Amino acid sequence: MSPKSPIEGVKRPILGKSTKIEALKQMITRVAPAKTNVLIIGESGTGKELVARALHELSPVHEGPFIAVNCGAIPESLIESELFGHKKGSFTGAIADKPGLFEAADGGTLFLDEVGELPVSMQVKLLRALQDRAIRRVGGNETIKIDVRIVAATNRNLEEGVKKGTFREDLYYRLNVIMLETPPLRERVGDVEELIHVFFDRFNEKQKRGLEGLSADALQVLLSHRWPGNIRELENVMERVVTLAAGPEVEVSSLPSEIVHAARKASGVPKELVLRADFTAGAVDLEKVILEVRAFYEREALIYSKNDAAKASALLNK
Ligand SMILES: Nc1ncnc2c1ncn2[C@@H]1O[C@H](COP(=O)(O)OP(=O)(O)OP(=O)(O)O)[C@@H](O)[C@H]1O
Ligand SMILES: [Mg+2]
Incomplete structure (x- = not known):
């Protein structure tokens, strides 16, 4: 994508250069100027809110305005009043007229996060509001016209919900005019290194730690982690790393132990030898890599057997 593309200039940039992220950015650029409803699907921590913004x-x-509402975080009894507002006295506790989030978002974007969590009764009311482009406050008779762009997000499979009857099909189609997918980090491993460095620099600067960077070993461990919590996890880990590092260079010993353990487990070899196939510098000499691994194990076996060559051979099944 050309560097002049407006998506590159947003306040909170979407980082990454993998094919999947480039395709996503291109879709955002194409879809944003229309006021069509957009549904964003993706695992937790993959950047759904970032895309919505x-x-x-x-x-x-x-x-x-950009108004975000987490549909999963509001108690069922309060959702209607939160979204549509209420009139004074319409229920216990309604001590004054109150506009809802639809009215607050009028003329802007309403971001319905975790839309899959909405109870079915509320789905019906939401659908009506979207169809009529109007709402009615709880306890009110007046119809209020609303002009909002709806962006919804979910980490649940809504199609499954439709099949099971927990999500209304008509609402699904109304929200899903355009679908955007935020890919999990494991499907764009090529972006991990950039993200590590960007978040490292960001926190290093913010906390004025003056750290020099990550040691090669520490970087290897971070690169071999699978990041099940996606970018949110990576961001949190980098904040912790920067906060706790003894410095000036971050060593493996300063990394969260669960990440180090996971890296060792994933690679099946000790942390000193976390393997990663890196072809960025061109072809790799596979024979040399194998010899290095062999030498490493022979050395370790000798250390383990206290220099007893026969025992070391036995340890290596020789
Ligand atoms: N491509 C990206 N570039 C830069 N930062 C990102 C990217 N994707 C996500 N982030 C950052 O990761 C964090 C999580 O992103 P966000 O809140 O948008 O994810 P989400 O999909 O809404 O997650 P959840 O389902 O947990 O709410 C945020 O701090 C966000 O800024
Ligand atoms: Mg979110």
């Missing part, structure tokens, strides 16, 4: 920033309603 980018869509808003590049949309015709960018001067309007």
Whole structure:
């Protein structure tokens, strides 16, 4: 993508150069100028909210508000009033008229996060609001026109929900005019190194730690981690690493132990030899790599057997 593309200039940039991220950025650029509803699907921590904010920033309603609501975090009894507002006295505790989030987002974007968590009764009301482009406050008779761009997100398989009857099909199609997918980090391993460095620099600067960087070993361990919590996990780990590092260079010993353990387990070899096939510098001399691994094990076997060559051979099944 050309560096001049507007997506590169958003306030909170979407990092990564993998094919999947480039395709996502291109889709955002294409979809943002229309006011169509967008559904973002992706695992936890993959950047769904970041994408929603980018869509808003590049949309015709960018001067309007961006209102995010986590549909999974509001108790069922309060959701309708949260979204649509209420009139004074419409229920116990409704001590004054109160506008809802739809009204707050009027002229901008309403981001319905975790939309799969909405109870079915509320799905019906949401669908009506989207169809009518209007809402009614709880306990009110007046219809209020609303002009919002809806961006919804879910880490659940909504199609499955539709099949099981927990998510309304009509609402699914209404939200899913365009679907964007935020890929998990394991499907774009090529982006991990850039993310490690960007977050390292960001926290190093923010916390004024003045660290020099990561040792080659520490970087290897981080690169071999699978990041099940995706970018959110990577960001949190880098914050911890920067906070706790003895410095000036971050060593493996300063990394969270669960990451080091996972790296050892994944590679099946000790941390000194976490393997990673790196072809960025061109072809790799496989025979040399094998010889190095062999030499490493022979050395270790000798140390383990206290220099007893016969025992060391036995340890290596020789
Ligand atoms: N491509 C990316 N480039 C830079 N930062 C990213 C990227 N993707 C995610 N992040 C960062 O990772 C964190 C998690 O992102 P976000 O909150 O958008 O994920 P999410 O998919 O909404 O996760 P959850 O389902 O846990 O709410 C944020 O701090 C965000 O800034
Ligand atoms: Mg989120």
